[in-house]
Amino acid sequence: MLGCMRTYSLDDVHETRKRRDSWWTVYFVDPAACRVALAVANRTSLTPNGLTVFSLVLGLVSAGCFAMNQLVAGACFFYLSFMIDCVDGKIARLKGTGTPFGLWLDYVGDRIRVVMCAGGLAYGQYALTGEVTYVVLGAAVAVLDLFRYVNAPQMKRVREAVREERQELEPLVPAPLVPDPMDPERLERVRRSEADRLPRGRSLPKRFNRFLARHRVRSHLISGIEFHAAVFVVAPLAGAWALIPLATASGAMLLVNEIFLVYRMWRFTRRHRVASSQESREHVLV
Template sequence: MRVSLAEIRERTYKPVDAWWTVLLVDPLASRLVRLVAPCRWITPNGLTLVATVIGVGAMAAFAQGDPRSLVLGAVLFHLSFVVDCMDGKIARLNGTGTVFGQWLDFVLDRVRVFFCALTLFGGQYLRHQDVAYLWLMAVAIFLDLIRYLNGSQVAKVRQVMTDELGPAEDDAGGAGRTAAWLGRRRIRTHLFSGIEFEMFVYIIGPLTGLIFPVTIVAGAALLLFELIVIIRLYQAAREHPARLAAARERLVSSGV
């Protein structure tokens, strides 16, 4: 029996996600999931491999470097991302996810993006004979690496503070109006994350033909929001000892 779209949304959507995913991926991915979910032979790992194959098509198109090929590469890159989002939804819906599948999904994501960077900027270098594209490629790969490293380390530090304080104590308070408005729409306040960076570089840039300026603007936006994350982490870390002492004092006074 085919599940409804409402059930797919309830069981597979993340509580909050990147706005690109919420607005431009989930509406299509959920409908595709509804079509393929009854086919139990379609597994999350299989979808991960399909996404990688489509990504290879994007790489081949980017390497050509001409405007039509860039548009084709951008479309294939977006389709690859849609299918990549489907694997997690199928895993949650059918209960077929595995630890190995999570590893495979992560590794192939990174491989796909890395080689798309090589072919996109390398293709432009070969077409225009402008070494600036090679420098831009290095910057794009570096920024993608830094945001992954920073994200994982920030998450680890916050988890340590949460474990020490407890989830209730670690809650910084009610969200502001903007955050609440975004939250009701499942959009996270980190408005320019790695997902948006990749989509702007490998979709918006090739579609518009403005690869150089779009990559520069996207890189600056990514750095800005990563800086905001670091500042918030620094503030939380400075406040942590006092909050931890207050929490321990409350436990002592309550006789726990």
């Protein structure tokens, strides 16, 4: 049966990568994950769901290593678990075998891995040192991760609801008059707009964002992926002394990022409310 399978190239696998992803995934995971995905696609009949379950098993092994105070082994197994978690998505997109159940399994598996690894890390360090700080740290990591993954779909639902409301209002708003392209006032506005663009050049943030986009990197510094990498990979590899400082710093940065995203969502809904009010008044006046 394997002889009848289509042969994929590395370029085919590269096409399955996300258009923009976290910098940790782009630079430290995808180079390995793409080659593993190529071997899995060409030499095995493993399904995305099977890979997701395997990723979860590796995550539980990582949690067990942390609980036994084997920090380096725990970090290595966590990295392998996350890497396989990236492979399952690539295989699903490459072969077109993704399913809604697979999305659910991947989502739930990620949460179980993080909670178990946070618990294992807290238990291992508490058993070794007797310091309650590590218990608080494990609980904080689990709660912050759950908050982020509960908050993200809710924000998406809010944005979708706003867009649906806009679509419902559009038929009520009369189409704007098409301006005369030779209107002197319009030509003057266009000239000023072009003049404003020329001497000022490109701002550094925009140039930096374009640079990141060319390399498929998201513009924000830290997301849940970088948070997990800092707590479960970088800090354990550095040693027990780095667990609290790195977890605290990365957790604070993640929380700031989440607050900023909530603020942007609030601005988005506020602009929509103002626009909807104006459209309603215009409809009444016409």
